[in-house]
Amino acid sequence: MSVLVGPNTKLLVQGLGRDGSFQASRMRExxxxxxxxxxxxRDGQKFEDVVPYFSTVKEAVAETGAxxxxxxxxxxxxxxxxxxxxxxxxxxxxxxxxxxxVQDMVKINAYVKQSNSRLVGxxxxxxxxxxxxxxxxIIPGNIVKPGRVGVVSRSGTLTYxxxxxxxxxxxxxxxxxxxxxxxxxxxxxxxxLALFQEDDETDAIVMIGEIGGIREQLAAEFIHEHVxxxxxxxxxxxxxxxxxxxxHAGAIITGKAGLASEKNRVLTEAGVHVVESPAYIGAKMxxxxx
Amino acid sequence: MNIHEYQAKxxxxxxxxxxxxxxxxxTPAEARAAAEKLGGQVVVKAQVHAGGRGKAGxxxxxxxxxxxxxxxAGMLGTQLVTHQTGPQGVPVRKVLIAEATDIADELYLxxxxxxxxxxxxxxxSTEGGVEIEVVAEKTPEKLxxxxxxxxxxxxxxxxxxxxxxxxxxxxxxxxxAALISNLYxxxxxxxxxxxxxxxxxxxxxxxxxxxxxxxxxxxxxxxRHKDLASLHDPEQEDELELRAHEADLAYVKLxxxxxxxxxxxxxxxxxxxxxxKWAGADPANFLDIGGSADExxxxxxxxxxxxxxxxxxxxxxxxxxxxxxxVVAQGIVNAxxxxxxxxxxxxxxxxxxxxxxxxxxxxxxxxISAAPDLAGAAEVLRDRLAGMKGGSR
Numbered sequence: 311m312s313v314l315v316g317p318n319t320k321l322l323v324q325g326l327g328r329d330g331s332f333q334a335s336r337m338r339e340x341x342x343x344x345x346x347x348x349x350x351x352r353d354g355q356k357f358e359d360v361v362p363y364f365s366t367v368k369e370a371v372a373e374t375g376a377x378x379x380x381x382x383x384x385x386x387x388x389x390x391x392x393x394x395x396x397x398x399x400x401x402x403x404x405x406x407x408x409x410x411x412v413q414d415m416v417k418i419n420a421y422v423k424q425s426n427s428r429l430v431g432x433x434x435x436x437x438x439x440x441x442x443x444x445x446x447x448i449i450p451g452n453i454v455k456p457g458r459v460g461v462v463s464r465s466g467t468l469t470y471x472x473x474x475x476x477x478x479x480x481x482x483x484x485x486x487x488x489x490x491x492x493x494x495x496x497x498x499x500x501x502x503l504a505l506f507q508e509d510d511e512t513d514a515i516v517m518i519g520e521i522g523g524i525r526e527q528l529a530a531e532f533i534h535e536h537v538x539x540x541x542x543x544x545x546x547x548x549x550x551x552x553x554x555x556x557x558h559a560g561a562i563i564t565g566k567a568g569l570a571s572e573k574n575r576v577l578t579e580a581g582v583h584v585v586e587s588p589a590y591i592g593a594k595m596x597x598x599x600x
Numbered sequence: 601m602n603i604h605e606y607q608a609k610x611x612x613x614x615x616x617x618x619x620x621x622x623x624x625x626x627t628p629a630e631a632r633a634a635a636e637k638l639g640g641q642v643v644v645k646a647q648v649h650a651g652g653r654g655k656a657g658x659x660x661x662x663x664x665x666x667x668x669x670x671x672x673a674g675m676l677g678t679q680l681v682t683h684q685t686g687p688q689g690v691p692v693r694k695v696l697i698a699e700a701t702d703i704a705d706e707l708y709l710x711x712x713x714x715x716x717x718x719x720x721x722x723x724x725s726t727e728g729g730v731e732i733e734v735v736a737e738k739t740p741e742k743l744x745x746x747x748x749x750x751x752x753x754x755x756x757x758x759x760x761x762x763x764x765x766x767x768x769x770x771x772x773x774x775x776x777a778a779l780i781s782n783l784y785x786x787x788x789x790x791x792x793x794x795x796x797x798x799x800x801x802x803x804x805x806x807x808x809x810x811x812x813x814x815x816x817x818x819x820x821x822x823x824r825h826k827d828l829a830s831l832h833d834p835e836q837e838d839e840l841e842l843r844a845h846e847a848d849l850a851y852v853k854l855x856x857x858x859x860x861x862x863x864x865x866x867x868x869x870x871x872x873x874x875x876x877k878w879a880g881a882d883p884a885n886f887l888d889i890g891g892s893a894d895e896x897x898x899x900x901x902x903x904x905x906x907x908x909x910x911x912x913x914x915x916x917x918x919x920x921x922x923x924x925x926x927v928v929a930q931g932i933v934n935a936x937x938x939x940x941x942x943x944x945x946x947x948x949x950x951x952x953x954x955x956x957x958x959x960x961x962x963x964x965x966x967x968i969s970a971a972p973d974l975a976g977a978a979e980v981l982r983d984r985l986a987g988m989k990g991g992s993r
Contacts, residue, residue, distance in 0.1 A: 412791075467868035468865070468867035471919060494713070546868075549877050551854060586878075589973070
């Protein structure tokens with residue numbers, strides 16, 4: 311079993327501009343089964359001489375049987391691309407695009423919830439399953455190693471940081487999921503924790519949070535009630551001043567609950583192994599797993 | 601993006617939210633003319649992007665046009681320092697001259713998007729005219745929250761429910777409910793991230809009116825609101841933050857720090873700020889150079905950091921995924937040579953082309969201490985700080 315992305319992933323990439331094309335190459339190079347490319351006005355052509363181009367997601371799915379979509383289109387068009395992928399019946403829709411207007415996401419999340427699709431992102435690094443060499447998104451394939459620790463994070467670079475530390479202490483990863491830095495996102499910490507708890511490839515979980523919102527608190531509640539696997543967690547942004555947006559649209563302290571100290575307190579109470587900085591995740595996981 | 605009170609009130613008026621009659625003035629003479637036109641008592645309000653104006657002398661009641669002119673002259677061209685600004689304050693270029701209001705009751709009303717609920721939420725309180733954070737802390741039972749719906753928006757019933765919770769007089773219930781509905785439209789149709797009316801006032805004659813107004817617009821949605829984008833007032837922003845914004849860099853100046861931070865990725869940037877604290881010094885800034893920064897953008901990022909007079913040492917932490925470490929290294933070397941910056945640097949560089957990046961830095965002749973990773977960066981930084989004059993400031 312794998313978490314959301316794995317040996318059965320048949321990937322469709324939408325938006326093959328400069329970044330989308332570069333990342334599509336990296337995904338194929340890693341070993342991902344990319345079956346379709348969607349971009350306007352390239353019908354009949356092939357991406358890297360192999361993967362057929364289509365103008366619409368609907369056609370691409372009908373022709374190739376793609377079950378997973380990843381979106382690299384500019385933020386202004388990302389919401390529409392999500393609707394297109396959901397309507398085409400893709401089981402998993404991963405939106406990498408950063409800067410999607412929040413009020414677009416208010417409507418989009420409601421739309422996705424009444425469908426059979428799952429949305430990851432937006433503004434996320436995507437997912438990777440090292441054992442089957444499947445990656446959907448931008449997590450560098452050369453830093454991961456197959457193993458038994460699941461990683462979930464709001465931040466892309468902190469996902470890489472955690473992976474590198476785990477590898478350094480000799481621990482590989484089962485699956486890694488970047489849920490994204492925006493205040494409204496499709497798949498939450500709680501959703502991914504539930505998947506890791508069920509996943510027979512995962513023995514332990516790394517969860518990296520940030521200041522802002524109460525998602526980490528909701529995750530703590532879920533862990534306390536439903537997660538029996540050990541969880542190591544860190545929150546970035548202890549030194550961030552209240553009221554200032556720290557890059558990520560969701561990383562802004564608007565009340566006591568948004569503080570790193572408050573999140574750490576609640577996670578500790580829930581039995582999570584909390585480290586004071588993302589710098590110490592690898593060492594802590596090593597200690598926990600013995 | 602922040603806008604001024606007078607601009608926010610223009611928007612409110614267009615959406616049928618009542619505000620006091622008023623005019624904006626750039627000179628004392630214009631302020632006098634506005635006061636004469638409005639007649640009677642007026643309030644002179646400094647237009648700055650900061651709260652706490654009243655206590656800082658930025659809001660004054662004038663009983664005649666002479667006084668209005670005098671107060672405007674005292675504010676225009678000065679720097680207003682409030683508890684929300686830095687010690688240098690923000691420039692006052694305009695004042696709003698508004699007719700004075702006979703206040704019977706002060707209430708509070710705001711709308712934000714609640715990320716956890718995934719919808720806009722209206723927050724109302726009978727405690728207006730004070731900072732809402734204080735109400736939330738001391739008397740949370742006096743906050744009333746109603747969530748909008750992605751499809752319904754805010755239904756008229758919800759607006760009536762909020763008006764009832766505000767305990768406005770029966771004669772003002774309808775007008776208050778209408779105001780709340782219209783305010784919700786302001787929020788949604790202009791892609792706001794915050795609309796705040798504090799205070800919302802019931803006048804002695806029983807009218808409901810938005811006495812003050814604060815609107816923040818969502819940066820990511822400005823592409824579809826060109827008219828609103830033009831309301832941007834660069835003078836109200838920190839100079840370095842403005843430069844960074846123009847270079848498409850996510851940068852926040854932090855008061856009192858001396859470690860300049862240059863990082864790729866918002867999460868890693870926050871984690872890097874955090875480790876400077878454990879190394880014994882405060883971060884001077886948040887800076888995310890982004891995923892696909894080219895040499896030019898890196899150069900500008902470096903120049904912004906060294907332009908900050910508080911910075912004594914620079915911490916570079918790069919985990920290159922999309923970004924390439926050699927490009928970042930070259931950008932740093934170019935900018936350091938151009939600005940003749942002699943500041944010491946602690947550099948952790950990993951990911952795509954990291955070996956090449958380290959080679960470029962090592963051969964540059966700059967004062968650089970290499971660190972292996974995030975935890976290592978904290979240790980190397982601590983050692984460097986210990987060797988520097990001044991210790992912990």
